[in-house]
Amino acid sequence: MTRHGLGVELRHVDLHRGDRAVLHDINWTITPGQRWVLTGDNGAGKTQLMKLVSGALWPTPTGRAVRRYLLEGEVFEAPAGVLDEIAYIGAERQDRYERYGWNFTAEAVVGTGLYRTDIPLDKLSAADRRESKRVLAQLSVAVLAKRRFLTLSYGERRLVLLARAMATRPRLLLLDEATNGLDAEHHGKWLRWLEATVRTPLTWVLSTHQAADIPACVTHALTLQRGRIVSQQPAKLPTLRRVLARAEAARATCADLPQRRLRRHVSSNATSSTSNAPLVRLRQASVFLDGHPALRSVSMTVRPGDFWVITGANGSGKTTLLRTLYGDHGVADSGSIERCGVTAGVPLDEFKQRIAYVAPHLQTDQPRSLTVLEVVASGRYASIGLNEALTPADRTAAQRALRVFDAQHLATRRLAELSYGQLRRVLFARGWVGEPRFALLDEPFAGLDPVTRADLLDRVERFVAAGGACVLATHNTLEWPRRVTGRLRLRVGKARRF
Numbered sequence: 001m002t003r004h005g006l007g008v009e010l011r012h013v014d015l016h017r018g019d020r021a022v023l024h025d026i027n028w029t030i031t032p033g034q035r036w037v038l039t040g041d042n043g044a045g046k047t048q049l050m051k052l053v054s055g056a057l058w059p060t061p062t063g064r065a066v067r068r069y070l071l072e073g074e075v076f077e078a079p080a081g082v083l084d085e086i087a088y089i090g091a092e093r094q095d096r097y098e099r100y101g102w103n104f105t106a107e108a109v110v111g112t113g114l115y116r117t118d119i120p121l122d123k124l125s126a127a128d129r130r131e132s133k134r135v136l137a138q139l140s141v142a143v144l145a146k147r148r149f150l151t152l153s154y155g156e157r158r159l160v161l162l163a164r165a166m167a168t169r170p171r172l173l174l175l176d177e178a179t180n181g182l183d184a185e186h187h188g189k190w191l192r193w194l195e196a197t198v199r200t201p202l203t204w205v206l207s208t209h210q211a212a213d214i215p216a217c218v219t220h221a222l223t224l225q226r227g228r229i230v231s232q233q234p235a236k237l238p239t240l241r242r243v244l245a246r247a248e249a250a251r252a253t254c255a256d257l258p259q260r261r262l263r264r265h266v267s268s269n270a271t272s273s274t275s276n277a278p279l280v281r282l283r284q285a286s287v288f289l290d291g292h293p294a295l296r297s298v299s300m301t302v303r304p305g306d307f308w309v310i311t312g313a314n315g316s317g318k319t320t321l322l323r324t325l326y327g328d329h330g331v332a333d334s335g336s337i338e339r340c341g342v343t344a345g346v347p348l349d350e351f352k353q354r355i356a357y358v359a360p361h362l363q364t365d366q367p368r369s370l371t372v373l374e375v376v377a378s379g380r381y382a383s384i385g386l387n388e389a390l391t392p393a394d395r396t397a398a399q400r401a402l403r404v405f406d407a408q409h410l411a412t413r414r415l416a417e418l419s420y421g422q423l424r425r426v427l428f429a430r431g432w433v434g435e436p437r438f439a440l441l442d443e444p445f446a447g448l449d450p451v452t453r454a455d456l457l458d459r460v461e462r463f464v465a466a467g468g469a470c471v472l473a474t475h476n477t478l479e480w481p482r483r484v485t486g487r488l489r490l491r492v493g494k495a496r497r498f
Contacts (some may be wrong), residue, residue, distance in 0.1 A: 002070055002386055002420060003093075004032055004071070004171070005032030005033045005171050005172065005201045005202060005203035006032060006070070006071050006082060006085050006086065006170075006171035006172040006203055007029070007030055007031050007032045007068060007069065007070035007071070008028075008029070008030040008053055008068075008069055008070070008172070009028075009029050009066065009067070009068050009069075009070070010026050010027060010028045010029070010066065010067055010151075010186065011027055011061045011064075011065070011066035012025055012026075012027065012062070012064045012065050012066075013025070013026040013027075013052065013065045013066070013067060013068065014026070014058060014059060014060045014062055014147045015045075015048055015052060015055045015060055015067065015227075016060045016330065017048070017416075017450070018380035018413075018414065018417045021053065021060075022045050022079065022227050022229075023045050023047045023048055023049060023227045024227045024228045025228070026049065026052075027229065027401070028222065028229065029233065030172075030198060030203060031203075031207065032055065032070065032171075032185055032190055032196060032201065032203055033201055033202070033203055034203055034219050034220055035197070035198075035204050035215075035218050035219045035220070035242065036204070036205040036206065036215055036218070036219070036220045036221065036222060037173070037205075037206050037207075037208065037218050037220070037221045037222070037224075037235060038050070038206065038207040038208075038221075038222050038224070039207070039209070039221065039222070039223045039224070039244065040207075040223055040449075040451070041225070041421075041449040041451065042140070042144055042419055042421020042422060042424075042447075042448055042449045042452050043419040043421055043422050043461075044223050044224040044225055044226060044227065044419075045226075045227040045419075046176070046207045046224055047090060047092075047176055047207070047420060048177045048227075048419075049224065050090065050174045050205065050207060050230075051088070052067070052089040052090065053086075053172075053174060053175055053205070053448070054086050055080070055082075055083055055086065055102050056078075056088070057459065061328060064383060067079075069081070069082045069141075071085060071171070071179070077086070082171075082172075083166075084116055084334065085170060085171040085172060085176065086114075086170055086171070086172045086174065087157075087165040087168045087170035087172070087173050088165075088174040088176070088178065088463070089161055089162060089165050089173075089174070089175055089176065089178045089222050090174075090176030091176070091177065091180065091360075091363075091447065092176070093209060093421055094157055094158060094161055094462040095159060095360075095364035096118075097109075097149055097150065097157070098364040098365065099151065099359055099364055099365070099473055101150070102118075102119055102149065102150075103148045103149055103150040103151075104119070104120055104148070104149055104154070105145065105146055105147065105148060105149070105330065105380060106136065106146070106147055106148075106149060107124070107129060107136070107143040107145040107146065108120045108124065108132075108238070109149055109160050109161070109164055110135055110136060110163045110164045110167050111124045111128050111129070111132050111162065111167070112134040112164060113135075113163075113165060113166070113168040114128055114131060114132070114167050114168070114201075116168055117142060117223075118124065120255070124132075125284075126278050128438075129389065132145065132163075132167065132209075133145050135163045135166050136160070136163045137165045137181045138163070138166065138193060139159050139161065139162060139163055139186065139190065139193070140186065140452065141156065141159045141163070141186075141190055141284050142184075144156060144159075144160060147478075148288075148290060151171025151290040151292070151436065152315065153181075153182040153288060153314050153315045153316075153318070153319055154180075154264045154314075154319060154443060155182050155314030155315070155475070156314045156315045156357070157181075157185055157237035158178070158179075158180065158182060159182070159190075159314065160182050162178065162190065163491075164186055165173055166193075168204070171201070171202065171203060172202075172204070172205075172426055173202060173203070173204040173205075173269060174204070174205050175204060175205065175206040175207065175209055177208060177209075177420070177446075178190075179208070179210075179213050179442075180447045181314070181360075181443055181446055181475070182314065182475065183312075183313040183314045183475050184395060184475065185313060185315055186313075187212070187231075187475075191213070191215055193372070194206075194215045194217070194440065195215045195216060198217040200247030203443075206218075207313060208244075209244065209448065209449045209450060210244060211240075211241040211244035212244075214237065214240060214241055214244070214268040216237060217376070218235045218237060218240070219234065219285045220232070220233065220235050220267070221233060221234075221235040221240050221382045236319050270374075275301050276305075277301060277303070277340060278301045278303050278306060278327055278338065278340065279302050279303060279304065279339070279340045279437060279438045279469055280299045280301075280337065280338065280339050280340065280438070281300075281338045281466070282298055282299055282300050282301075282324075282325070282331070282335070282336075282468075283296075283299050283335055283336045283337075283338075284297045284299055284335035284336070285297070285298045285299070285324065285331040285332075285335035285336065285337055286331065286332040286334055286335055286352065286493075287320055287324050287329050287330070287331060287332065287493075288332060289320065291484075291492055294315050294317050294319060294320040294329075294493050295320055295321060295324065295490075295493045295495075296492075296493040297334075297335065298317075298321065298335075298488075298490075298493075298494075298495045299417060300486070300488060300495070300497075301475065302325075302469050302471060303469060304424050304427070304437070304465070304467050304468065304469050305361055305467065305485070306465060306469045306470070306484040306485045307461070307464045307467075307469070307470050307472070307481050307483060307484055307485050307486075308470065308471040308472065308484075308485065308487065308488065309320070309472050309473075309474065309480055309481075309486075309487045309488075310471060310473040310474075310477070310487075310488050310489075310490065311474070311487065311488070311489050311490070312489055312490035312491060313491070315447045315473065315492075316490040316491055316493070317490045317492070317493040318419065318442070318473040318491070319359070319442055319473065320493075321438045321473070321488075321490065321495075322357075322359065322441075322442045322471060322473055323359075324337065325337075325349045325440055326352060326355060326357055326440055328338035328351055329349060339351050340437075341354075349381075349382055351436050352382035353380065353381065353382050353438055354434060354436050354438065355382070355438050355439070355440060356428075356431030356432050356434075356436040356438070356439040356440070356441075356463075357431055357438070357439075357440045358427050358430075358431050358439075358441050358442065359441075359442035359444075360426055360442065360443060360446075362384075362427055363423055363424065363427055363429075364497045365384045366385070366415055366416070367384075367385050368379075368414065368415045368416040369414060369415075369416070370386070370414065371411070371412055371413065371414055371415075372402070372410045372411050372412070372413050372414075372418070372426050373390070373399070373402070373409070373412065374386055374390065374396050374398075375415060375426060375427075376398040376401050376402055376426060376430045376433050377390050377394040377395065377433065378400040378430065379430035379431060380394060380398075380399075380433055380434050380479070386396075390433050397433050397434075398406050398411075398429075398433055399411065400433075401429040401432050401433040402426075402429050404459075405426075405428050405456075405459065406423050406425075406433060406455075407422070407425045407426055407429055407431040410425075410426060417459065418447065419471050420447050421447065421448050421449060421452050423443075424447070424448060424456075425452070425456070425471075426446070427444075428444070428456055428459075432445075432463075436448075436468065437467075437468055437469065438443075438469045438470070439460060439462070439463065439464075439468060439469070439470040440471050441470060441471070441473070442471045442472075442473045443473060443474055443475070444456070444474075445474070445476070445479045446476075453479065457479065457481065457489075460472075460481070461481050461482065461483070464481070464483075
């Protein structure tokens with residue numbers, strides 16, 4: 001029997017989150033078999049629109065809103081009848097595994113797609129295991145089948161969840177910045193898989209900021225701006241890619257931003273000292289996670305004014321290296337790590353409180369009920385959430401950090417109300433609330449629109465120029481600083497310096 005795609009119709013749809021209107025008068029029809037690209041700046045409403053289509057959110061009752069689905073000639077006025085036909089991939093689905101500690105094997109995660117459950121409810125049959133491995137192999141990650149999900153890198157987790165979505169055999173696939181964290185090789189394989197959907201009835205919607213994410217088989221494009229549709233039309237691929245490429249090049253025109261604010265926010269220890277003493281030094285450091293060697297004999301020294309870039313494929317050890325520098329992972333006895341100011345008897349937390357650390361797991365772990373001000377203030381203690389009520393000094397420091405990153409207008413909002421890009425800006429403010437000397441940034445710009453990315457990177461560059469230091473892990477050369485003082489390329493935990 002021929003499978004047909006799923007169609008969606010939205011008419012005069014509004015959406016409010018909390019006391020804010022995030023989508024306004026949305027009118028959009030997705031016809032079965034169409035392949036849409038959804039664009040717009042961070043905070044434009046892309047994720048909220050995707051969730052609305054997926055059935056995860058309900059339109060605000062206005063008396064005129066219509067949301068209906070078309071499947072096999074039958075009309076469904078509510079999503080309940082078609083939920084099994086829709087697969088959604090986004091940062092929040094990936095974050096859920098970390099938040100709830102769902103540490104199943106990759107094979108089992110893909111298996112939940114076969115039965116459309118969040119977690120495994122029974123052991124997979126031999127046929128189920130074969131199908132899970134077959135789908136993982138399509139994305140060239142069959143080798144991960146027996147690995148535990150939470151031991152995987154951010155990019156590896158994303159690939160496993162892509163495989164899970166494929167295992168559901170959806171009729172409508174919603175891909176919300178789905179390529180975040182993928183290295184070049186796996187990005188290419190994912191893109192080729194998406195191109196192959198032209199030979200199927202699959203309907204899909206892809207949100208992205210990057211021209212390289214758009215396959216040639218795209219049929220339509222929609223652009224959101226401040227919660228409103230400003231354009232929807234058949235896609236002209238060269239024009240669409242050209243527009244996004246121009247936006248990606250915006251960094252060259254965003255360099256002349258006000259500088260005084262961030263320079264004042266560099267620790268006085270960094271700006272007043274002429275010492276070039278190392279902030280952190282690794283010597284032949286090896287790290288083992290879940291019984292696997294994650295880093296092998298890595299050596300590096302970070303001094304004030306350094307801007308290191310760490311590259312490597314998914315699972316090569318980039319996140320492990322940064323978490324080791326931060327103090328989350330210990331070094332095997334065969335090597336050593338030295339941190340400035342940390343001697344016998346000095347708590348490691350004192351070092352962490354002087355570090356600006358921005359990483360995907362920190363975005364995942366923050367309690368969604370906290371206000372932005374509370375989350376930023378927690379950075380003073382390098383804590384997740386707060387153990388005590390905010391002090392006046394906490395509030396002052398958090399407000400100052402939010403002003404530094406132009407996010408003071410978000411101070412009273414709760415995390416659950418923020419877009420992905422807004423939340424990432426808040427995490428930068430959290431990192432800088434303690435006036436750090438040293439920044440550790442793990443894929444900090446993934447999922448950000450080009451202007452936001454350029455703004456944040458320029459601020460970090462000024463921090464380094466004023467005497468700070470930074471180690472940045474990234475797959476994207478557009479995210480590199482103008483001045484790189486050191487580069488490590490990791491491969492299966494081994495480092496090569498350039």
